[in-house]
Amino acid sequence: MKAALDLFTIAAVVAGAFFFLAGTVGLLRFPDAYTRLHALTKADNLGLGLIVVGLLPQVDSVSGALKLVCIWLLVLLSSGTASQLVARALRQRREERR
Amino acid sequence: MIDVLNLMLAALILLLAAETVFARGAFAAVAGFVAYGLLLTLVWLRLQSVDVALTEAAIGGGLTGALLIGAARRLRGTEAAAVAERPRLGTRLVAALLSATVALALAVCVLVLPVPVHTLAPDVAAAMEVTGVGNPITAVLLAFRAIDTLLEAIVLLFALIGVWSLAPDDSWNGRPGVREASDPNGILAYAARVLAPLGIVIGTYIFWIGADHPGGKFQGATIMAAMWLLVMMAGLADAPPIDRPWLRGLLVAGPLAFIAVGVVGMATAGAFLAYPPGVAKPLILVVEFALMPTLTLILGLMLLGAPQRGAAP
Numbered sequence: 432m433k434a435a436l437d438l439f440t441i442a443a444v445v446a447g448a449f450f451f452l453a454g455t456v457g458l459l460r461f462p463d464a465y466t467r468l469h470a471l472t473k474a475d476n477l478g479l480g481l482i483v484v485g486l487l488p489q490v491d492s493v494s495g496a497l498k499l500v501c502i503w504l505l506v507l508l509s510s511g512t513a514s515q516l517v518a519r520a521l522r523q524r525r526e527e528r529r
Numbered sequence: 530m531i532d533v534l535n536l537m538l539a540a541l542i543l544l545l546a547a548e549t550v551f552a553r554g555a556f557a558a559v560a561g562f563v564a565y566g567l568l569l570t571l572v573w574l575r576l577q578s579v580d581v582a583l584t585e586a587a588i589g590g591g592l593t594g595a596l597l598i599g600a601a602r603r604l605r606g607t608e609a610a611a612v613a614e615r616p617r618l619g620t621r622l623v624a625a626l627l628s629a630t631v632a633l634a635l636a637v638c639v640l641v642l643p644v645p646v647h648t649l650a651p652d653v654a655a656a657m658e659v660t661g662v663g664n665p666i667t668a669v670l671l672a673f674r675a676i677d678t679l680l681e682a683i684v685l686l687f688a689l690i691g692v693w694s695l696a697p698d699d700s701w702n703g704r705p706g707v708r709e710a711s712d713p714n715g716i717l718a719y720a721a722r723v724l725a726p727l728g729i730v731i732g733t734y735i736f737w738i739g740a741d742h743p744g745g746k747f748q749g750a751t752i753m754a755a756m757w758l759l760v761m762m763a764g765l766a767d768a769p770p771i772d773r774p775w776l777r778g779l780l781v782a783g784p785l786a787f788i789a790v791g792v793v794g795m796a797t798a799g800a801f802l803a804y805p806p807g808v809a810k811p812l813i814l815v816v817e818f819a820l821m822p823t824l825t826l827i828l829g830l831m832l833l834g835a836p837q838r839g840a841a842p
Contacts, residue, residue: 505727508723508724509720509724512717512720515716516716516717519716
């Protein structure tokens with residue numbers, strides 16, 4: 432049982448790390464700010480989510496697990512808000528230039 | 530494996546420090562500084578200093594970063610002229626020499642430290658029981674070296690007075706910052722409504738847990754101040770005019786309560802800030818509870834800046 436859970440953790444965390452890597456590559460390679468934001472949200476949402484899910488079997492208390500899930504939800508909320516705000520500021524600037 | 534990780538972290542920090550120093554624009558330098566603060570947080574975690582890591586993340590990276598972003602924004606108008614103006618060779622040489630001397634002196638200080646380092650940690654561990662708190666950092670900050678914490682709180686108050694003193698004459702006693710006109714259905718207002726209650730719970734938790742685990746009033750107050758600023762940035766509340774009696778009262782309440790506890794110690798335990806046996810924990814709680822609103826207000830108001838909107842009616 433323990434080995435199976437460890438295996439699950441390794442698989443989920445590796446998958447999460449992959450999304451972080453992909454998000455970083457996107458951040459560096461994508462042509463404009465909108466697509467770079469898109470790359471960033473993949474790392475925050477899916478990458479962190481998979482890492483949190485992977486770590487859940489390793490915590491020894493329910494409150495510890497709840498804290499991990501809370502961290503993920505808070506990051507979801509704040510990164511979603513921040514990328515909305517960045518995208519809106521960009522659009523505003525573009526419209527002003529016209 | 531762990532060594533490789535540590536080395537990579539150290540190299541990354543040096544790179545970011547260089548990036549911050551050599552960056553051309555002020556904004557790029559600030560971005561480097563904030564990332565540097567986050568990496569420094571990781572270093573403190575690796576050194577198992579969770580309290581320092583929390584403080585570095587909240588105050589070193591977060592709050593100072595926000596202050597610097599505000600400063601960079603204000604300097605934007607004159608930045609091109611400042612960059613174009615190259616100081617003379619002599620001035621630059623003197624500056625380089627001075628910086629190298631300071632760096633060298635710091636390096637020597639670190640390198641001549643005796644190994645093993647002389648430490649008071651066992652003494653703290655042995656004497657901690659008297660204070661009634663379970664976190665050695667809190668015991669040091671509020672019992673063994675309480676005078677440092679008191680002076681820290683007073684320095685912050687002076688810093689706020691320094692910020693306020695930059696106000697133009699006609700807006701003295703007015704409201705700091707600009708009134709944010711924002712859409713009540715906008716995304717920022719939504720985030721402020723959802724995040725602020727959660728942030729207040731987390732700030733209170735970190736404040737309360739400080740007695741026995743990493744945390745405390747400084748970290749908690751930074752989170753509270755951030756939530757306050759978020760609500761103001763979203764336009765859901767306005768900054769208070771700085772002449773309000775409740776505001777001024779809360780700003781001095783923390784340090785005054787701390788000094789009062791110190792004087793009580795003089796009368797009952799024979800020294801300023803000494804706690805009479807048996808009541809150390811309640812007295813520490815009094816100081817913590819009095820400092821919490823003071824610190825929250827000071828940190829928030831410092832980020833808002835000097836009053837710049839006419840005296841309040």
